[in-house]
Amino acid sequence: MSGPIRDEWLPSPDRLKVWFEEMLFKLNSDPRPLNSVLTDFKNFVGSNPEKDQLFNEMIVEAKDPNLKDVETMFSLFNEVIYTAPKWTPDALVGRPINAIIAKCMQTPTGRAIFDDKEVNAHIKKMFDVWVVHLTSKNSRNVLSTKDGWLSPGSLAQLTIPRYDDKNPDKPTDPLKFEDAFVCDLQDTLYYGFQSWDDFFVRRLKDKIRPIPIPAGNSLITCACESHLYRIANNVKLTDKFWIKDHAYSLQHMLNEDVESAKKFEGGTVFQTYLSPRDYHRWHSPVKGRVTKIVQVQGTYYSVYSEITDDPAPNELSVGLLPHVATRVLIYIQADDPKIGLVCFIGIGMFEVSTCQVVVQEGDSLDNGTELGMFHFGGSSHCLIFQREAKIKFNWDVPYMKPDPKDRPRVMVNRSIASIN
Template identity: 35%
Template structure:
């Protein structure tokens, strides 16, 4: 870790396009954000959730110590944060409660709070800080307030055709491939009622056909996502916090679901990550009956220090995130008994404040049916199979970070 802290990085590997790779672009964003926050501070009271976060930090000496040290360490290394005190940080967080994401051809920033916390979260004190249950519970309340704003009409400030910030400008349309989605350019805001409505937009009918819908041996991708990792012979317990982050089933499904987790011991895990421009709804990888569907509270900005600062932060902590981050677990009992139970774990990373479940226990779903969706922010997901279920995966390592994502409902694995 000491070697990691000698010099500031000018570029950081950030998968999925949620944050720009060049540090200079993030510095400019943080400085502008801090300026806007300073101008707003004092004009209106902070929202309750941010005031409660500030009170928690002020009243808990360990949290206050860790955050103060994490900010100071990041600045000492040479990172320009846009703030130097906890109070300045709270003003920025409060400003973000009414922040509407804007398109940028050069430096897209989908996760503004992640941009603000990017370096303190991977300082030595930051690792402990963002694992604190009380802090994460209050961060969740803050993110839920922002999610509420993003679900309302005032979040549509940049749902227009005006370059360079508009999400329907010519360059944005090209990157989004907006013609694939249900929208109406003749309506205000192209028919979207809010930012979250736009973020969780639907594909037009037929845009993502289900691969071999009547063949139970063909398992399909549950998300529009880029392959990240495949691991076989997964263990009930494994040290998920170490380098390479082996999957630990007990932690992924939680201790209260030990009996469920045991059914996957010796099986396989496929993990993929969603990009800023991807479709953010989840679909059934197999046909069958939903037997489990539940939320798991967890962390939002916790990284695995085993990966170090360079190169990837949250991105290279995606295996670790399956055990500690806020997530949804959905388990489908496949109609093909040789496939059996399939676990679907949808992980909210960074600024994700809400994972919404559509399909509940007892419901029968056909392969390709919608299961739920992410409301804003960086995301990753896993498909978990029992032992000797998967004959082969279509994607094979080494995986190319720059390759197009595997389309939702496309063939991802073949069962025996």
């Protein structure tokens, strides 16, 4: 299977092989002392007989020629947290930790390990150290206009479709990076970006993604610049979400909040996913008021159990992630009673995947008001609507296209549905 969700998140096997060779060469030629958080993580595994056995069994089951033992895995983690993702002309290793453990995640033992709360707590501590680097000026070494993310080759890939309000589903010629995003061209090396993360959460210029006119109370817009993944209606309170492409389960999506989940029982879920090159800020899908915000600390590397031998298992598990991944829930009471209560879910897919909220409970919102952003890692978003909202989407419902090539790009702030 090919398409944006796969081609942009993980490189070809040949490119991945080169990346591993480069990383392993560094480990052998100039080993870096293990960071204290990884020393703690390694000691946690080694001092616990059950965990030690599981990690070693996982390595054996994975049969990954690049990962000969647990020691190598921790050493590779250690190298990654001192670097930022690099751009290359042929491919992108945008999720290096995921690349290291991709085969491990798909083993029976690996699934048990990466669903473990204690293991995920150690992974988060590792990510916290990585964040220090990704938000520092030292991380700008991968941005340079000579051979990094701001080089001509990269910028040619960082264009975004121009919005045409007369043909919103048929984007016209792409906008150049400097025409679409806020940047400082007088800074000829870094375009004014202060870190890798500052570049990752770059802002769109005004009017690049305008709110449709007239913008009345009944307008429903997309919260993220993304690709449509799925629309499901008549969603159940609880369902078998762990079965690949099966169903959404509201109670699990909403962090076991049964009272809130019941408000959406029988309603509709709209889900999209973002590529690493997309715009990573979120915007309000409706005019209304924030009633509740919930941060959920979930897992980082959970995948469907049916996936056993795929180079990019997370991409095939997009439907699972709203139930188990680190995420934020923003409840919005729409001003239009026909829309009612809406829940925005920002989902951190893989890696650091921090979800930062910039609004507060009680804030009034217009369509397009910035809600927050995804930092560092991959991402997806869901909008949940109540059963009483008689919403007609711009696509057939239920919607699920198996081949990513068939999934349309949905621009942030564009109308996605109307009220019947």
